[in-house]
Amino acid sequence: MHDEFLMGNEAIALGALAAGVNVVCGYPGTPSTEVLETVAKRRDGSVYVEWSVNEKVAMELAGGASYAGARALVTMKQMGLNVASDPLMCLEYIGVKGGLVVLVADDPGPISSQTEQDTRSFAAFSKVPLFDPSSAEEAYRMVQEAFDFSEKYRTPVFLRPTTRVSHGYASIRIRDPEEYTVHKPEGFEKDSSRWVIFPRLSFANHRRIEERNALLHDVFSDSPLNRIEQETGLPKDIRKGIAAGGFSYTYVMEARASLGALRTLKVSTPFPFPEKLAVTFLSGLDEVLCVEELDPYIEKELIYICGKYGLKTRILGKMTGHMPLSGENSRDSVQAAVAAFMNIHLPAEPAEEPPPLPVRPPVLCAGCPHRASFYAVKQAMKGQKTAFCGDIGCYTLGNAMPLDMVDTCLCMGAGLGIAQSLNRLEKDRSCFAFVGDSTFFASALPGVVNAVYNQAEFTLVVLDNSTTAMTGHQPHPGTGHTMMGEVVEKISIESILRGIGVSAVETVDPLDHALAVETVRKTAALPGVKAIIFRSPCVALFRSSAQVTIDPAACIGCKKCIREIGCPALSFRDGKAVVDAGQCNGCTLCKQLCPVKAITGGESHA
Amino acid sequence: MRKNIILCGVGGQGTVLASRLISSAAMARRIPVLSAETIGMAQRGGSVFSHLRMGEGLYSPMIARHEADLMIAFEPGEAVRLLPFLKQDGRMIVSSRAVMPVTAALSGTGYRPEEMLAYLSSRVAGLTVVDAEKALQEVGSPKVLNLILLGAALRSGALGLDPEDLKQAVRRLIPEKFHELNFRALDYKA
Numbered sequence: 001m002h003d004e005f006l007m008g009n010e011a012i013a014l015g016a017l018a019a020g021v022n023v024v025c026g027y028p029g030t031p032s033t034e035v036l037e038t039v040a041k042r043r044d045g046s047v048y049v050e051w052s053v054n055e056k057v058a059m060e061l062a063g064g065a066s067y068a069g070a071r072a073l074v075t076m077k078q079m080g081l082n083v084a085s086d087p088l089m090c091l092e093y094i095g096v097k098g099g100l101v102v103l104v105a106d107d108p109g110p111i112s113s114q115t116e117q118d119t120r121s122f123a124a125f126s127k128v129p130l131f132d133p134s135s136a137e138e139a140y141r142m143v144q145e146a147f148d149f150s151e152k153y154r155t156p157v158f159l160r161p162t163t164r165v166s167h168g169y170a171s172i173r174i175r176d177p178e179e180y181t182v183h184k185p186e187g188f189e190k191d192s193s194r195w196v197i198f199p200r201l202s203f204a205n206h207r208r209i210e211e212r213n214a215l216l217h218d219v220f221s222d223s224p225l226n227r228i229e230q231e232t233g234l235p236k237d238i239r240k241g242i243a244a245g246g247f248s249y250t251y252v253m254e255a256r257a258s259l260g261a262l263r264t265l266k267v268s269t270p271f272p273f274p275e276k277l278a279v280t281f282l283s284g285l286d287e288v289l290c291v292e293e294l295d296p297y298i299e300k301e302l303i304y305i306c307g308k309y310g311l312k313t314r315i316l317g318k319m320t321g322h323m324p325l326s327g328e329n330s331r332d333s334v335q336a337a338v339a340a341f342m343n344i345h346l347p348a349e350p351a352e353e354p355p356p357l358p359v360r361p362p363v364l365c366a367g368c369p370h371r372a373s374f375y376a377v378k379q380a381m382k383g384q385k386t387a388f389c390g391d392i393g394c395y396t397l398g399n400a401m402p403l404d405m406v407d408t409c410l411c412m413g414a415g416l417g418i419a420q421s422l423n424r425l426e427k428d429r430s431c432f433a434f435v436g437d438s439t440f441f442a443s444a445l446p447g448v449v450n451a452v453y454n455q456a457e458f459t460l461v462v463l464d465n466s467t468t469a470m471t472g473h474q475p476h477p478g479t480g481h482t483m484m485g486e487v488v489e490k491i492s493i494e495s496i497l498r499g500i501g502v503s504a505v506e507t508v509d510p511l512d513h514a515l516a517v518e519t520v521r522k523t524a525a526l527p528g529v530k531a532i533i534f535r536s537p538c539v540a541l542f543r544s545s546a547q548v549t550i551d552p553a554a555c556i557g558c559k560k561c562i563r564e565i566g567c568p569a570l571s572f573r574d575g576k577a578v579v580d581a582g583q584c585n586g587c588t589l590c591k592q593l594c595p596v597k598a599i600t601g602g603e604s605h606a
Numbered sequence: 607m608r609k610n611i612i613l614c615g616v617g618g619q620g621t622v623l624a625s626r627l628i629s630s631a632a633m634a635r636r637i638p639v640l641s642a643e644t645i646g647m648a649q650r651g652g653s654v655f656s657h658l659r660m661g662e663g664l665y666s667p668m669i670a671r672h673e674a675d676l677m678i679a680f681e682p683g684e685a686v687r688l689l690p691f692l693k694q695d696g697r698m699i700v701s702s703r704a705v706m707p708v709t710a711a712l713s714g715t716g717y718r719p720e721e722m723l724a725y726l727s728s729r730v731a732g733l734t735v736v737d738a739e740k741a742l743q744e745v746g747s748p749k750v751l752n753l754i755l756l757g758a759a760l761r762s763g764a765l766g767l768d769p770e771d772l773k774q775a776v777r778r779l780i781p782e783k784f785h786e787l788n789f790r791a792l793d794y795k796a
Contacts, residue, residue, distance in 0.1 A: 003633070005629050005630065005633050005639060030645065031645065135665075164642055164667070164668070167642060167643065167645050168640065168641065168642040168667040169629065169639070169640065169641040169642070169643075169667065170638075170639070170640050170641075170667065171629075171633050171638050171639050171640075247666075249665075250665040250666035250667075250668075251666055251668070253665040253666070254665050254666050254670070257665075330668065330670075331666060331668050331669065331670035331671075331673075332670050332671050335670060349671075349690075352690070354686045354687075354689070354725055355686070355717075355718070355721045355722060355725055356717065357683055357686060357687050357717070358683045358704075358706070358707045358710060358717045359707060360616065360651060360652045360653050360707045361652065361707075362617075362650040362651055362652045363650055363651045363708050364650070365650060365651075394650070397650065400708075401712060402712060562712060563712065566708050566712060567708070568651050568707075568708050571706050571710070581748070582748050583618075
């Protein structure tokens with residue numbers, strides 16, 4: 001054993017390795033990404049790791065590995081679980097052989113997601129047991145326990161950290177590699193009565209699953225993972241308690257330390273719920289406050305248990321207006337809610353009026369090629385009736401002023417379908433769907449096939465920066481290398497599109513502004529499905545030292561460079577545009593649009 | 607020893623590495639550390655923070671309002687934003703240099719860092735303003751603001767660590783060719 005300072009996601013990865021995991025696969029997504037990256041960094045040669053093309057494929061790989069008796073970990077964010085839900089729903093009915101842990105990171109806030117969906121509710125829906133860690137240390141232990149549990153009960157198991165657990169750091173005592181469990185897969189055994197899902201099998205297994213989960217209510221009630229922290233040092237007539245799970249439990253424990261220790265139920269396995277333990281917790285209490293994020297999950301379970309066992313305890317939480325319905329909890333919000341629940345008056349905050357603070361929405365990096373791509377399309381389509389359908393990734397930031405180039409954004413790959421429909425209903429509207437290179441492989445292909453087959457009309461724009469940028473630069477099928485460190489043939493986006501039958505496929509460097517505009521103009525005017533690939537590498541990966549300079553004597557202070565492209569390296573001081581040398585990457589987009597040629601230097605593109 | 611430290615700034619300024627250096631130094635002294643920080647979309651030019659807590663018996667890595675013993679602010683506006691987290695008698699180290707958001711460049715208004723610094727000095731008794739422009743020039747690299755601020759925090763006494771603790775952390779976490787530069791930044795005195 002030794003101590004390490006680890007991010008929650010790193011702790012989960014090392015826990016999985018300590019449990020003898022054989023196969024790890026997934027698709028990047030904040031806040032889950034570092035789990036797989038850490039496995040890749042810290043594994044020994046016997047562990048197979050890959051970034052799969054999307055979460056559905058990753059889930060199917062993990063299922064296959066488990067069929068062969070391997071221990072498998074599949075990682076994704078909560079949005080990815082939607083993509084993987086088809087195989088997972090069925091896997092629960094089929095059951096597993098090798099331990100299968102499904103790591104899904106939820107994102108209260110949301111901080112970097114489209115929805116505030118709650119994987120605990122998905123667990124109840126899919127009938128898959130779920131472990132809900134409240135710290136990095138607990139996540140390290142839980143992932144190991146989850147593998148044993150999965151094999152014992154022949155079911156996939158969710159491990160669900162939230163952003164603060166995944167991205168929090170703690171000094172943790174962990175096993176040395178020599179102490180790792182060694183798990184040897186037995187191999188696949190043919191048995192069509194087990195591995196082939198048919199209605200008759202589903203009927204039989206459905207009953208088996210319900211019986212098992214009923215048993216797990218008791219198993220989890222006796223598990224030390226779920227526990228009651230007793231009340232201490234409070235007057236006898238306080239008949240109140242708190243139920244909490246996930247990261248919110250740490251907020252509750254901090255509030256207990258400062259406000260007084262109410263009886264507290266920690267729920268680490270929200271599904272199946274530790275019912276007997278909850279009854280013990282509830283007995284003798286008049287009121288319980290539920291402290292949790294996302295859905296009122298524990299709250300509803302406790303209300304159900306009160307009804308089932310005829311308990312008179314009043315359950316308070318999100319549905320009674322005692323806790324916020326959406327967003328993240330915080331130390332202060334939980335402290336305030338618990339104080340109010342205990343009738344403790346906290347001193348009011350003095351009213352402060354700081355000077356107006358700068359607003360800092362996230363922006364595309366200085367020199368980001370996406371800025372140039374959006375600007376080229378914007379210039380080319382000026383004055384025409386258009387729709388710009390965006391997608392999930394760095395390029396969602398193309399919505400910011402002054403670019404203002406994202407009219408819709410729904411989920412990965414959705415822009416293609418939306419663009420097809422917008423044009424079908426208004427034939428005079430020129431529709432564009434923007435996808436990144438990783439998103440193209442992950443979820444755009446069915447949309448392209450659909451468009452060509454159904455004779456749709458729109459322009460597909462692939463923003464190819466040769467990486468999965470927003471999540472921290474993961475490789476994908478177009479990058480030519482894998483997570484196992486192999487150099488492989490790059491899969492060509494152009495060849496795929498031509499193979500499907502896209503009529504025109506143009507590739508252009510977006511940083512050559514005049515040519516980019518001309519390419520968009522010509523291509524968008526063609527009938528049917530056509531594609532433009534803007535290819536230029538991510539500036540965060542390939543930094544340039546060739547920065548531009550602005551000659552103050554030549555600058556006329558027209559602000560065109562600032563007004564048109566919104567580059568964070570450009571600002572305006574004393575009537576002149578100035579460039580921040582610390583940020584400029586020499587993309588020269590500003591140089592190309594300066595009307596008086598006051599900007600020089602940078603990389604050569606034209 | 608229990609200490610709550612907040613580092614804040616704008617994505618890309620190096621707050622994460624600074625936080626990691628403090629954690630590593632504390633760990634080497636066998637002090638338990640919990641921390642949390644901004645990762646993801648906000649790193650692209652947004653407001654970012656690290657919460658860092660040292661000591662026994664802590665549950666949450668997050669710091670509550672009026673709980674921070676020390677705040678290391680890489681940017682004056684961000685210092686004001688997170689000021690409510692600082693204890694009444696807490697120490698603050700702040701860089702004088704503003705990072706202008708794109709929104710400010712667009713509207714042409716910007717914000718005035720002097721106003722922020724004036725607001726801070728009227729409210730924070732233990733305030734140290736670091737003239738970043740001058741310091742970076744004298745140390746000779748635009749990239750070491752984090753080590754310069756850490757140095758100022760060390761000398762304020764509020765970090766509870768010795769210079770040698772942090773130098774060891776630099777040796778552990780930063781490639782050797784940058785050691786000399788980082789030590790110079792850490793030792794820099796205005």
